[in-house]
Amino acid sequence: MSFNSQIQAVAYCRTPYKQKFGIPRQPGLVSAARGFVELAPPFNQIDAVRGLEQYSHLWLLFCFHENLAAGWKTTVRPPRLGGNEKLGVFATRSTFRPNGIGQSVVKLHAVHNHNGKVSLEISGMDLLDGTPIIDIKPYIPFSDAIANAQGGIAQEAPVLANVYFNEQAKSQLEQYQNNPAYPRLQALIEGVLAQDPRPAYKKAKEDPKLYQVALYDLDILWIVTAAGIEVIELRASTI
Ligand code: SAM
Incomplete structure (x- = not known):
């Protein structure tokens, strides 16, 4: 069934990551990555983020805009499995998905309002510079953090290289x-x-x-x- 939706960017993300290669595969893995979510018109209003400063973390919903041309795949090969095994796209966080929508939890450091430009200072993102953000929501620990949740093939953070x-x-x-x-x-x-x-x-x-x-x-x-x-x-x- 189809529905009529008009999704637009509410903001764009500014990050240190200028190409896809090297971007961490999930948020929170590289806390030293600092960046900004810059609100876009007509959402560029301080009232639209009033109260957000009370939260330490945000959910960013975004578009994998540099992957849209590649389309979606029924099955994908997660890097976790060495690229050898296939899983269903909906069983993974692959970028090759219908609608091309990603979601990441990031740390919120500050809300800025300078010269009519509203931006959110964040860290730990796994987003390419210029990524269109389609929604921003506060992270709510009592319902979003689930103790003892099963992480499938990604139960632990990846092993780090020296x-x-x-x-x-x-x-x-x-x-x-x-x-x-x-x-x-x-x-x-x-x-x-x-x-x-x-x-x-x-x-x-x-x-x-x-x-x-x-x-x-x-x-x-x-x-x-x-x-x-x-x-x-x-x-x-x-x-
Ligand atoms: N945390 C998100 C999720 O689970 O939906 C993203 C996970 S996805 C595996 C993360 C990868 O997406 C990054 O390593 C990078 O290669 C890719 N990526 C990030 N921003 C992108 C963008 N705007 N367009 C295309 N690919 C992007």
Whole structure:
């Protein structure tokens, strides 16, 4: 059965994540990721978020706008299962879903109202920069947090990789990290790379290939050694 709905963006999310590769696969995994939900007209009114500052966390409902063209799939291969096993799309949090709607709980740090622009300062998001937000709701612990819930294939947080910087990357990090344009840069890089963003079939394998993630307007270059993930260069982004 069809219904007539006109969903529009109520806001857009500003995040350090400039490309899909490297974004954590769920919220809360990289708390050093700071960003903003910027309300869009006609919702850009402080009255529309009155009272929200009393909550520590928010639900963001959003559109996987960079994946819509790929459409949906009946079954998908969750990275958790090494990419080898298929599950039904509705049994996963895959981006290949009908309607392309995602949902994430994020931490709310502040509500801002500057020069007629209302924004919510958040952290821990798993959203691409520019993601359209289609709804914002307060997280309500007594009903949203369920003790002893069964987490299926995702009962535990992913195992983290060891991340370290080589000498060149250490000195480049020193140049960038006091710049207010890159808040919590070291923790952000470490948090993102500790997730090991590579495809599931490569996990836990040494890998001389040069990988790159884009955070803010920086490209972070890295390889995988026997000791973990080695950051080898930070440089101005090319994307
Ligand atoms: N927490 C959400 C959920 O469960 O609905 C999203 C989970 S989904 C597995 C997270 C991934 O979506 C990220 O790692 C990133 O690759 C991708 N992603 C985030 N924002 C996106 C966007 N605007 N368009 C397409 N893909 C996006």
